[in-house]
Amino acid sequence: MITTYFIIIEVVVLLSRLYGFMPGLETFSRYERSWLKDDVRAGLSVAAVALPVAIAYAQLTGVNAAVGLYSCVLPMLIYALFGTSRQLIVGPDAATCAVIAAVVTPLAAGDSLKHWQLVMTMTVMTGFWCLIASRFKLGVLADFLSKPILMGLLNGVAITIIVGQFSKIFGFTFDEKYLLERLGGAPSYLSQTHIPTLLMAILTVVVYFVMKRLKPTWPASMFAIAVGGALVWAFHLTDYDVAVIGSVAGGLPSFQAPVFNIGIARELVMPALNLAMVSFVSMMLTARSFAAKNGYDIDADKEFKALGLANIASALSQGFAVSGADSRTAVNDANGGKTQLVSVIAAVLIAVVAVFLTAPLEFIPSAALGVVLVIASVHLIDLKAIWGLRLRDRQAFYLALTTFLAVLFIGVIPGITLAVLLGLFQFLRTVMRPTDQVLGLDAKGIIRSLDSSDKASSVPGVFIYRFNSPLTYFNATYFKRRLLERFARQNQLETVECVIIDAVPCFTHLDLSVMAMLTDIDVLLRKRGVSLVLAGRKRQLISWFEQTDMVSGEEGITIRSDLYLALKMQQSHVAACEAQQLDDSHSDDSTETVLTHSQI
Template sequence: MKPTDPKETGSSRLPFLRGLLPFNRAQFPHDVVAGVTLAALGIPEVMGYTKIAGTPAVTGLYTILLPLIAFALLGGSRHLVAAADSATAAILAGTLVTVAAFGSPEYVGLTSTVALTVAAMLVLARIFRLGFLADFLSRSALIGFLTGVGLQVAIGELAGLIGLPKEGHGPVGQIASVVQRLADTHYATLVLSVAVLAVIIGFERLAPRIPGALIAVVGAIAASAAFNFTQHGIAVIGNVPSGLPSLSVPALHLAHIDQVLATSASCFIVILAQSVATARAYANRYNERVDANLDIVGLAGANAAAAVTGTFVVNGSPTKTEMVDSAGGRSQVAHLTTAAIVLLVLLFLTRPLSFMPSAVLSAIVFLIGVKLVDLKGMKELYRLQKDEFFLALITAAVVVFVDVKHGIIVAVFLSFIDHARHSYRLRTRVLTRDAAGRWQAHPVAPQLFAAPGIVVYRFEADIFYANAGRFMEEVLKLVENANPPVRWLVVDASEVSNIDYTAGKMLLQLGEELSRRGIGIASVAVPDGVRAELERYRKFAGEAGRQEIFATVDAAVDALRDAAPPPPRPAAA
């Protein structure tokens, strides 16, 4: 399907409604159907996320009411669904539980405060155009983080599947607790859990377009109401408040400000990385423009809406976005349709929800956790990039064996380490001409001349403080071991886009060192690379920084072939 070019309409000039305009009449019925599908699949899912986040079940419905509308009006993506998400729900549960009890008014208030703080952080990110920060949580670290979250979430529901209260600290303690109490299993609850899992998995495998989760939920509610499950020892979620959420600004909670800020920062990082990556993937699929900073505005609005309606952080959800896309949705009209259906549920259908067995939500959450465990991604990493596989594995292990907050810290830290390692690692070559006059690149070694007495050394990475010393060391070894002696060293910096202060001073020092040895130095740099920076350092150093700068390697070699190097300079006293 060829998307309508937003340039064709004045709506493209608006800083909002990008996900809704231009309106496509032919697409409208498909978007409505996709919205109904998202409601059918998403309502049970977001109620399941409340078990992860530790908030009342109705707060899950609130995440797909005003937050969906806010993102539809303010965001830039036509596809991204901003709603409750397992990763951010797990961060809340793993951090805020240390200062308030699950489900308590204080705890729920803290989750709303975190949502408001995240909204403020996203606003600041938009003001300073920090959308690029999403690129600094590497895909491999994100795979490991979500895999760890999935394991933690799935393990946390094992007790609920067999009708036991959750006990034990962390996944290992929870598994041990379940094993020790197997004799106390409530078999009616276990049978119900297995039936729900069978229905959901069966429909996913055999008829994926049919909402198996919704069928399981409706069936379980009907059975619970008809057979009074509570009399048989099967727990139900109980009263679900009806009507619209009340609007209020959450309290600041100064006593827990450190915990709120740390939790918000963790959620902020995950939201940036996951939401921007998801929006970009679907924009590329349909040849649409990506505006990460506008999506940040939409996410800020969605989280502010979540905060004032008493619910928790929302995130760009890859699973819900795929639900809408698979159902034919191509604009935020689908998400507004979902919000309208949720409104009807809150007004008229909350009483039936009170009969929902708790084991149904445990089963739904268990499957959510299992799906987050990205075995395919881990296998691909192991096969294609083993070093990044271990980065993902370490991140997952920290999430499982420590906690989610430290897992996201480790994910970000390892992403930066991985980036620095790739930048630090030298990618260098020496160039020579073959018989046909074409340039050939060789691993760095002496006795490789581009012309008599001329060595061309190519550096294929930005030069900065961490690799500047290695650069200088390799160049000096190259000229020291050359026989016959080198007259000119040509540094091919055409692949370099940045030189920091440390590297600039190192180049001046290298020029002085080579000059003392009677070796001239020249550079190859292009106008959109680092030519201006090299010129600036050369002028700053004056005579000590004299160095020829050429546009191409050919120009440098041709000009220097018969040129005498500068006379050796005496060492400074």
């Protein structure tokens, strides 16, 4: 009996560890039959939307159409097991494909096989960066690139993609690499327009919007591409130089490690890091929004691991980098998808097409794919939201605008690098130059900030200061300057006898530079007859004082449990001193009276 209990306990422990490692398994173990109908419907819809998009993004990345399909299958299955979002669909994404193309194309120098190998290499590197971030629990990086920066980045990438697809829609080839040069040569390029190609693009647009009008829930992109392919096949439009994607090498992918040159691979390390950062932040924005809508939480560190494993699986199955796909996730949610089974169903359907049904894909016109990419990119553009930041948060507006212009003017990769640096500088600026407040009491005796509302007033003889950032060596000097400046300002209005610092928000870790700075402030204040009190984190501060041989208590810096106690003790001390002075005064008066009578 005891042995049975131990076996049961071991099984439970093993399952809990397995569920922690693969969150999708826990969902599948608790699967309810009532969810199946919704998941099947959502899986069919996701596959219908993902198929044409995957082929189009393969063209954008510069690889065979089948690679786009491979980039859906294993990554979706991997995420279904390791991801914590029940609605998120991973797969090819406009931003990731644009980044890969911008990095790999110059390095490949026109060699298609080398191009494909470099794409897989960069995908593997991106996956490993994600796994490293997950190992060190860096899921907080989801907040590193702020929403304004990501808004500017996605808008810039979307416009870059749209301009790049004009060559497929109008039937010419760009000679320039950057957006501004391409726009500058627009008149010359438009004169080279290939009329049959342009007519095919126009037909694709018409079919797409007619389908959207008549059957809003149907996959309009798939129908538009299918109509274009059918026309190319039926009327032999390739004889009129209408470009098509050509032969698609279907079948099962041969699992292999990417072959690469060490020297060239070195050029991919930092772009892969940038790609991992952008992919993760974009994915987390999508995952969190749908998790909040459906009433559950997601684990950022596990999401990093799931994204890393999905990218490595994509590379080993001859695919390219993937991320969270917001449009396909929205389709999943709109069709009532309940669990990760949607990803499994969609992956199986796409795998069937990739293995058995690739022959018809060779007739798909490049102009139709260009239209699909333009439509997908248009949905990423939200310049109105960037402009709206101008009134709500001017700093956020400048961040978004700078990132947006950087992507347009200096390119996708430099723009992403700048976005990462802007996120870093924004963080450092917040930590190094945070907000601060002088505190007082309101009519109810509650401590609050002193501001123009006059709801609170300063405490006579007491200066209460709050610094809204952890104190460390690179902002200690700024803390000292701000405290002394504000102290001097209040001391001019009334005599200050005690300075109380709210220790809770700023004393978060031991830093020798901070402790030395505290000693300097205490010395300066003592010369003026002012005592220094730290309020909050009492045990922690006492421990730090002992470690650094600093003096606390009456002979040093006073430490109290919280602001209210510090203020109460100071007021009691002042009252005691006033009472003592009053007693001394009465005693002096009595002595003088006695002396006067004795003299008489």
